[in-house]
Amino acid sequence: MLRYTLMRLGIFVGCFLVVWGLVATGIVPRGLGGSNYLWIALLALVVSAPISFVVLRGERDRASEKIVARVDRAKATMDANRSMEDQADDAARAHGA
Template sequence: MLRYTLMRLGIFVGCFGVVWGLVYSGLAPRGLGASNGMWVILLALLLSAPISLVVLRKERDRASVQIVERVDRAKANLERNRAQEDVADDAARGAQSQPS
């Protein structure tokens, strides 16, 4: 998961560099007034999203498999805990109902 995040961040940084170069060289339009920095960030996000969607498909699939495995383990742990609580509760109720 961290690998996917870092790869996606790398694509954004690369796009940011390209957009920044294009804007400051005059090949892409500048933002209005003091909004130029935000304009460059938005253009970089707009470009990096579809690139990472295509380029990082396999890595995203690997990350989603890892997430599904973690969720399945957590569900199994919860179910195991519930079963242990049920056994303990049944044992406690059984001990209470037996005369001493």
Template sequence: MLRYTLMRLGIFAGCFVVVWGLVYAGVVPHGLGGSNIMWVALLALVISAPISFVVLRKERDRASVQVAGRVDRMKANIESSRSQEDDVVDAVADVAQDASGAQRQAS
């Protein structure tokens, strides 16, 4: 997952440098007033998103398999905890039922 994130960040950084160069060269218009850096960042984000979508497809699939594995392990752990809690609750209920039955017999 970290690898995918770093690759995506690298594509964004590359696009940022290219867009900044194009703005500096006058090929792409400057932003309004002091918003030039925001304009460059936004344009780089818009350009890098489809590039990342296409170029990082295999890496994204690998990352999703890792995430799905983690989710499955977490679900198994939660289910294990839930069953342990159910066993404890059932044991306490049995003890309470036995105690109330013993009280009824004593009375």
């Protein structure tokens, strides 16, 4: 997951630098007043999102598989704990009766 996040951040930084260069050369219009860097960041975000979606598809799938495996392990642990509690409760009720 960290690898995916760093790759996504790298794509954003690359897009930010490209958009900054385009704004600095006047190819893309500047933001209003002092909002130039916010404008550049928003443009970079809009450009980097579809690029990340396409380029990082495989990495996103691998991260998703890891997350699913962790969730399945957590569910199995919770089920095991729940069944142990049920067995202990049943034993206590049988012993008390």
